[in-house]
Amino acid sequence: MEHFFDAFSKLNCSEYMKREYEDVMVEKISASQSKKLVFIYCNKYRLLSYKKIRDMEKELYKQVFKRLGFHPQLR
Secondary structure, three states: OEEHHHHOOOOOOOHHHHHHHOOOEEEEEEEEOOOOEEEEEEEOOOOOOHHHHHHHHHHHHHHHHHHHOOEEEEO
């Protein structure tokens, strides 16, 4: 397992998002070639709201996965 911002070190986001995701651990990352999805399995002691998860997925798509043609999904 790795901290979220260690796994995505080049990700730039607001201070608010950094605070929300600073204690999130990434357990595993897998991809589906046929569906063009990247599944990011995360663990946090408290649940994140749906909006915070979708906001981070949008940032990950724009900054990391768009040029690869994959859409991230946090799990």
